[in-house]
Amino acid sequence: xxxxxxxxxxxxxxxxxxxxxxxxxxxxxxxxxxxxxxxxxxxxxxxxxxxxxxxxxxxxxxxxxxxxxxxxxxxxxxxxxxxxxxxxxxxxxxxxxxxxxxxxxxxxxxxxxxxxxxxxxxxxxxxxxxxxxxxxxxxxxxxxxxxxxxxxxxxxxxxxxxxxxxxxxxxxxxxxxxxxxxxxxxxxxxxxxxxxxxxxxxxxxxxxxxxxxxxxxxxxxxxxxxxxxxxxxxxxxxxxxxxxxxxxxxxxxxxxxxxxxxxxxxxxxxx
Numbered sequence: 001x002x003x004x005x006x007x008x009x010x011x012x013x014x015x016x017x018x019x020x021x022x023x024x025x026x027x028x029x030x031x032x033x034x035x036x037x038x039x040x041x042x043x044x045x046x047x048x049x050x051x052x053x054x055x056x057x058x059x060x061x062x063x064x065x066x067x068x069x070x071x072x073x074x075x076x077x078x079x080x081x082x083x084x085x086x087x088x089x090x091x092x093x094x095x096x097x098x099x100x101x102x103x104x105x106x107x108x109x110x111x112x113x114x115x116x117x118x119x120x121x122x123x124x125x126x127x128x129x130x131x132x133x134x135x136x137x138x139x140x141x142x143x144x145x146x147x148x149x150x151x152x153x154x155x156x157x158x159x160x161x162x163x164x165x166x167x168x169x170x171x172x173x174x175x176x177x178x179x180x181x182x183x184x185x186x187x188x189x190x191x192x193x194x195x196x197x198x199x200x201x202x203x204x205x206x207x208x209x210x211x212x213x214x215x216x217x218x219x220x221x222x223x224x225x226x227x228x229x230x231x232x233x234x235x236x237x238x239x240x241x242x243x244x245x246x247x248x249x250x251x252x253x254x255x256x257x258x259x260x261x262x263x264x265x266x267x268x269x270x271x
Contacts, residue, residue: 017097027082042210103155110201
């Protein structure tokens with residue numbers, strides 16, 4: 001094993017907005033050239049590098065990632081390269097979470113990465129620097145909960161129908177039903193579609209598909225194998241071919257091949 005992940009739940013009042021905190025230890029064996037593909041999960045990642053060793057990401061050219069990296073929502077897998085042992089503390093936000101915690105729409109960094117300080121401001125630089133200084137995960141978690149709760153109090157949007165729509169989609173993950181949104185969100189279909197895309201950079205249909213992919217990945221992680229026929233039936237695909245085609249769209253390869261080379265991927269399905 002060359003990668004080690006641990007996940008931690010956020011404070012109760014943050015759980016509608018933050019999927020998890022996590023720590024990652026990458027390229028533990030210090031291979032000269034180690035890479036993994038990240039499977040999209042529909043979340044925004046704030047990644048705090050805990051040392052001067054960073055991963056490399058591709059934005060037209062391969063570059064060392066910023067100290068405090070902000071990764072937007074992706075709909076395709078992307079590659080991460082490591083040449084040293086890289087240790088990080090991460091915060092996995094739902095897209096509506098980053099909007100409500102920091103007041104920044106994730107559409108401005110959709111399908112790319114940025115320096116979090118450039119996008120979220122100097123207060124995030126001070127926060128990330130302090131996380132880096134703290135010596136224990138428990139201290140990091142406590143400080144993160146306090147800071148992010150304060151930020152949520154400053155930026156929370158009380159009547160945000162796109163947040164309601166995203167929360168509902170996550171609750172019914174694996175059984176996307178657009179009609180359900182139309183009945184429960186009290187604005188017109190066209191307005192909801194427009195505001196959703198403008199704010200998050202992704203369409204409602206694509207977010208539903210990503211939520212269903214999360215359900216697929218959780219099933220595969222828990223079972224250790226993929227019964228494609230059963231998965232296709234349980235998650236309301238038209239047939240097995242439809243399931244395989246959609247899986248390949250978001251992961252880049254077929255489910256069968258993915259099961260065989262699972263260790264080449266970073267998979268963190270949003271709950």
